[in-house]
Amino acid sequence: MIAGALRQAVVQLPDASFRQVLVRSLLISIAVFALLAAALWLGLMLIPDGGHTWIDWLVGFASGIGFFVLMLLLFPAVMTAAIGLFLDDIADAVERRWYPQEAPGRALALWPALWGSLRFLGVVLLVNLLLLPVYAILLFFPPLLYGLSLLVNGWLVSREYFEQIAWRYMSHVEATQMRRRYRGDLWLCGVVIVLLLTIPLVNFLVPIVATAFMVHVYKRLRARG
Template sequence: MLDAATKALSQMFSGPMRAILWKAIGLSLVLIVVVGIALQRLLTWFATSGEVWLEASVGPSYHAAINALAWVLSIAASLGIVFGAVFLMPAITSFVASFFVDDIADLVEREHYPAEHAGHALPIGVALTEGTKTALLTVLVYLIALPFVFLAGAGFIVFFIATAWLLGREYFELAAMRFRSPAEAKALRKQNGAMVFVAGLFIAAFVSIPIVNLATPLFGMAFMVHVHKLMSGPRPELIEPGRVRTPVA
């Protein structure tokens, strides 16, 4: 597992990977700004008009509590972009990864497994569907875990474990689906649930590092290509006729 992580990290800064890296970073930054602005607008509404609506709904007896909530939300609104970038980064990188799945995986396979069967490109619809599902599920899980943040930091542990589980399953299934049907990829992931979760911990640690986490799609996908190969074993007999696999310089 450590060897797979080392290989993924070392290849991230190769020439071909750098081209993908800049595209992934650019798309991530655009999404962060859009989501941050939307979040800031939403929190601002809650801190102003939402306060009146909420008090009218629950009654004047909760006036003090609603005022306190509005004060907290007004502060959060001013930090909307920052909060959105931190809180939603795993979801954003999950979605961004959908666009670069095959580019990343193909480079890893050519560099490290030139004698083996080349994976088949995923239809963009399948990749986007998987990325969107994971992104939405990540937001849902985080919203459920958010109240625990105020309980001695328990929420951060929940966040980390949830991130490991969610990103681990997404990147592994995307890597596996280049060689298997979606049903087979999911079955393999379930059969090796513990290993996939441990691999997900590496990705969760990576995505928790500010700025560096913009490269999560590259690390996560490259890493899981190695993990899938580790589970499947070498299969040089499956090399595609007529296709030459050469290492990337």
Template sequence: MIFDSALNALRSLLHTGMRATFWKSLGLTILALIGAWFAISSGFTELALPWVSDFFQLDFELPKWTGWISFFALMMAGFGLAAALAFLIGPVSALIAGIFLDDAAQALEETYYPDDPPGKAMPIGEGIWLAIKFTGVVILGNLLALVLLLVPGINLIAFFVINGYLLGREFFEFASRRFGPDDYARRLRAKHGMTIFGAGLVIAAFMAVPILNILTPLFGAALMVHLHKAIAARDINRAASVA
């Protein structure tokens, strides 16, 4: 079920119905990251570089080897800027793509499940709140994983477990909320918790791939749309067989 949903999600990213959402989300995310890069680098140039220069341009003569310290400091600053941008990829893409997730879900439902009752789009306010929640979840998951990176033996496991749980929970709630209230989503999560967690691990693995992780929100939403449909259909079939 998870494997089939993941394959369908990958196919869905470039499907005709998803194409407009795909390009809008990708384009705005790239523009936002470029803006973030210029903002961070400008801030570094204005604040950090003058401090480094003043620190090493003292009144008395320093040994020649101190020039290497300055060079090393600038190198580390460059790596820091790159790391900051890499950390921002997840939250920025989650915030922007979160605005378009309902459009993506509707396109998938119309294309892959045309005979099923259509899902109900969230109100604008609730959709914005969902995008903010996605962003917060991504930031929280990455911060926790970053802290646990310092703990040998569990760092990589922690990244997948934390992000798998949080991403699986939030994306499945999004997909199921289109077909019922909060209680409906909670009941499904309680009943199919391990399946949802497994799907969350797939999303976390997707998010761990550089550059490709920009598309994590769209991939996660597509995966959970397909997974929700599969879970709902299986529950209906089981109930019918029992009856």
């Protein structure tokens, strides 16, 4: 199921609707990270000067490294939140090409879509911040750090993508029930998405592919019953 759905999503990449969403989501993601960097810089500026140059330098260096690691870990979440604002454009294009004989999904209203994206971003930020001490320890064990991040963000990403797609076709309660019924399949889909997001350059295209991918996954799970 996963391989076939992913192949269909990749095949449609040249679609004009996909290109437009890519540009807009990248601009939003850059703006988010710029704001985070500015907040970090402002926070460091507000710390009183202790008079120890080497300590101040060490704090600044450690903060920079921490921000870089956090940025790498949160990139999938930020891109996913950004793409959620344009989910309907991608889903509509997928439905037109692959499922013209089926009734199209309902477009999500702007404010619910925005709230859903912000809520998801907030949950991912909170979860990853709570896990930051664990991440710091696992810096000495990179494979474990990578594996934990993959599992945690894979689970979160799968929830967001699937629910946003499912809400186009069913109520929130029904979508939650369906997600729980197929939690294993969906978690694996989320891990695949996050894994692709860690590949340089490819990761800029993955949120769009992932949205189309989840439409196909939903359709196949729905057909399964």
